Amino acid sequence: MNSFQLRRGVVVRVDRGVSTVELPGGGTFRASWGGALLGAVHRDPDAAPTTGDRVRLRFWPDERITVESVDPRTTLLTRADADGSSRRQTLAANIDVVAVVEGLVPDPDRNRIARLLAPARAGGAQPVVILTKADLEPEAPRIAAELQALSSCPVHAVSSARGTGLEQVRALFADGRTVALLGAPGAGKSSLVNALSGDEVRRFDAPRRDGQGRPTTVTRELRPVAGGWVIDGPGLRSAGINTAVGLDDTFADLTTFADLTTLAGQCRFADCTHAVEPGCAVIAAIGAGGLHPDRLDSYRQLVAEGFRQELRHDVRLRQEEIRRHKVMHKSLRRQYRKPLDRGRW
Numbered sequence: 234m235n236s237f238q239l240r241r242g243v244v245v246r247v248d249r250g251v252s253t254v255e256l257p258g259g260g261t262f263r264a265s266w267g268g269a270l271l272g273a274v275h276r277d278p279d280a281a282p283t284t285g286d287r288v289r290l291r292f293w294p295d296e297r298i299t300v301e302s303v304d305p306r307t308t309l310l311t312r313a314d315a316d317g318s319s320r321r322q323t324l325a326a327n328i329d330v331v332a333v334v335e336g337l338v339p340d341p342d343r344n345r346i347a348r349l350l351a352p353a354r355a356g357g358a359q360p361v362v363i364l365t366k367a368d369l370e371p372e373a374p375r376i377a378a379e380l381q382a383l384s385s386c387p388v389h390a391v392s393s394a395r396g397t398g399l400e401q402v403r404a405l406f407a408d409g410r411t412v413a414l415l416g417a418p419g420a421g422k423s424s425l426v427n428a429l430s431g432d433e434v435r436r437f438d439a440p441r442r443d444g445q446g447r448p449t450t451v452t453r454e455l456r457p458v459a460g461g462w463v464i465d466g467p468g469l470r471s472a473g474i475n476t477a478v479g480l481d482d483t484f485a486d487l488t489t490f491a492d493l494t495t496l497a498g499q500c501r502f503a504d505c506t507h508a509v510e511p512g513c514a515v516i517a518a519i520g521a522g523g524l525h526p527d528r529l530d531s532y533r534q535l536v537a538e539g540f541r542q543e544l545r546h547d548v549r550l551r552q553e554e555i556r557r558h559k560v561m562h563k564s565l566r567r568q569y570r571k572p573l574d575r576g577r578w
């Protein structure tokens with residue numbers, strides 16, 4: 234191998250400026266940022282390699298390895314930083330499918346499913362719901378059909394314990410696609426990944442130890458599964474994920490609730506809150522049994538979250554953007570947005 238050669242790879246993990254990159258022929262390398270990339274990150278923090286990025290590595294004669302460039306992303310999953318600033322944290326790039334994982338036992342939480350589906354759609358990924366622990370719920374097929382009607386996306390019931398229903402889930406990974414698993418602790422994500430891939434993933438699972446010798450969870454992992462990749466890092470596990478790029482206007486997209494927004498358009502008052510107003514089409518639909526009250530609850534939560542996001546965006550983000558080097562920022566944006574525009578599902 235020519236040591237100056239550029240090689241393509243996939244970022245499978247990121248730790249403080251060091252990217253762990255897997256090459257297609259096998260082999261995993263830790264790489265720092267090359268000069269051009271350092272400049273790009275300085276201008277726009279989102280340009281930093283994140284898990285799922287397709288990158289080019291340079292192998293230097295002195296054995297250094299650097300990430301020279303990051304391919305344009307098809308999707309980017311981000312969340313607002315925990316400190317409440319408008320600064321975003323990038324979680325993962327190039328996610329093709331967002332799978333909301335929810336146990337059939339105890340009863341699936343419809344509000345949680347709706348909340349987790351929203352950012353998936355907003356980010357341009359294909360949403361699906363995977364209901365786990367089907368072996369414990371004799372009514373699994375009926376519940377899956379009902380949820381599929383409510384959420385208007387594919388719903389698969391699986392048992393990782395018995396290995397049933399896995400074929401449809403495996404198909405999501407075909408052609409090297411990346412699937413992000415979102416779900417509450419205990420929903421059965423790890424069991425599902427293990428059932429899908431057997432021993433394939435275990436080598437990535439060794440816990441790291443920090444200075445005190447305390448095991449720490451490895452975050453933001455991308456693992457090969459069933460011919461594609463799965464991401465199931467703790468960073469993706471909180472329901473606090475609320476924004477995904479491609480959309481500067483974070484919650485303009487409420488396709489999860491297409492039925493509700495249609496109904497709301499038929500209310501007598503344009504600013505109807507669907508709580509007490511006369512002539513409210515939403516309340517009428519619930520009364521007539523055409524709309525589950527849970528749906529209205531999650532819609533309300535979603536709208537409230539979106540409102541907070543938008544406030545944050547308008548005031549703080551705009552100020553920051555002005556301070557940034559505008560030209561470069563914009564050209565990067567344009568590059569990222571292109572593939573997203575064609576990719577509505």
Ligand SMILES: Nc1nc2c(ncn2[C@@H]2O[C@H](COP(=O)(O)OP(=O)(O)OP(=O)(O)O)[C@@H](O)[C@H]2O)c(=O)[nH]1
Pocket residue numbers: 365366367368369391392393394395416417418419420421422423424425470
């Ligand atoms: N009966 C049955 N139990 C399951 C199945 N899948 C997972 N479980 C059990 O559910 C519990 C949680 O499963 P995990 O796979 O650890 O769930 P997780 O989503 O990875 O949870 P966290 O790691 O806490 O986020 C475990 O006790 C599993 O044994 C299944 O298909 N059938």
Ligand SMILES: [Zn+2]
Pocket residue numbers: 497500501505506507508510512513514515516
């Ligand atoms: Zn109304």
